[in-house]
Amino acid sequence: MSLNVFAKSEKLAAATLGLLDRQIVLGSLVARDSGADFSGAAGDVVNIKRPSRLDGAEQDLRADNSGGIASENLAEWKISVPLDKHVYSAVDLSDAELTLDVADFGAQVLDPQAKTIVKRIEKKLAAALQTAPAVGTVDVDKSTGEPINDAAVRKMIVKARNVLNRQDVPVAGRYLVVGADVESALLNDPLLIRVDTSGTDSVLRESIIGRLAGFTIVVSNDIDPGAAIAFHPSAYILVNRAPVVPSSAQGSSSSYEGLSVRVMRDYNSHTASDRSFLSTYVGIGEVLDAPEGTPKGQEATAARQLRAVSFKLKPVTPKPDPEGK
Structure with a gap:
């Protein structure tokens, strides 16, 4: 042959x-x-290789520098x-x-x-993505799978954004990867912004469902149907x-x-x-980071995932409406 x-x-x-x-x-x-x-x-x-992180310093404009300027040491580290x-x-x-x-x-x-x-x-x-720290859950009707509060998923996305903002995660380029059930809830949200994905890889383009709260939202069948992960690409x-x-x-x-x-x-x-x-x-x-303010020399032990957070849908039985509405 x-x-x-x-x-x-x-x-x-x-x-x-x-x-x-x-x-x-x-x-x-x-x-x-x-x-x-x-x-x-x-x-x-x-x-x-990860770059060094410096604290910087400041002094009064007319300060006496006879004692010398405070210097810092560069200390690159690696993942x-x-x-x-x-x-x-x-x-x-x-x-x-x-x-x-x-x-x-x-x-x-x-x-x-x-x-x-x-x-x-x-x-x-x-x-790996689904190990991101959780920021909460969204109650959904156990019988229908629909969010009990129509705006609950959107509010949880805003909460995820707030957590990332407070942890100084870069704003540009953030993604929200969602499972099929979270996608269904978002597609019914009137505030979801459709985006032009022309020029994007064909498979990725078909997976993008829009933008909301600064996240490009992508659906994946490899993610738990009721899960969502908000992250910056540098998180993993x-x-x-x-x-x-x-x-x-x-x-x-x-x-x-x-x-x-x-x-x-x-x-x-x-x-x-x-x-x-x-x-x-x-x-x-x-990619793990030490929170801001971590004492020098303790960064490695204090390092944790700051660039990604997650939430899940939580099936519950709705309480009866006393007014029958």
Whole structure:
């Protein structure tokens, strides 16, 4: 059987990465750090540098500086993100299948493999997002699933905004990722602002339902239907690396739109099958900050998630209206 496909392995990798990129939603909302060929291994740590934070000083305009100006020390620190997951898809194809059944390798083999890798990455991101500190709950009718107070979801979003504001989280670029039930409540809100998403990635564009209280609102089926997470993209970081291609195999690793993956094909004469193998190393890092006013030297122990908050719908049985309204 001919293996001439390896002569175009770079093209094969680029085509696969294009499929991956067009499926990403949550991965487009958080900070990302990726690379092409990676000389390390699964479980290795990628260090993300954080800038120094200074306090500054002040004095009276005509103060005596004979004692010297107070200086500060720069102290950069880092976030260590372990590449703790090897996400992959392997498909074995017989000689007969390749000869008689596979007319378009990209559409019939690579596309399903790419989608399952993205699905796993998205679910991992969704799980990380849903650990954000809670700011409250919204009561919904247990029988109908509708909010008991029509404005309750909007008020909770405003509360989330207030919490982020008080924690000095950047205003620009904030997102609110919601599950299907929260989306339904928001679509009935007359204050929801529809936005022009032209020029946005096609999958992300279809997921954006509007803007409210300074958040771009995105729906995701990987989020609990009754959950919502308000955050700045810098709250979490998705790190991924394409593993190196072993010297005993043929294939390619590449980077496309911030996502790296390794693509390999090999032949097993014992089983008379051709294997298509896609893989990537993935890690999710949470960006923790020390609250303002934390004493010097205690930042690491005081650090917590300040850039993301969450809330949930809470099913309850409404109390009967005494006036029968």
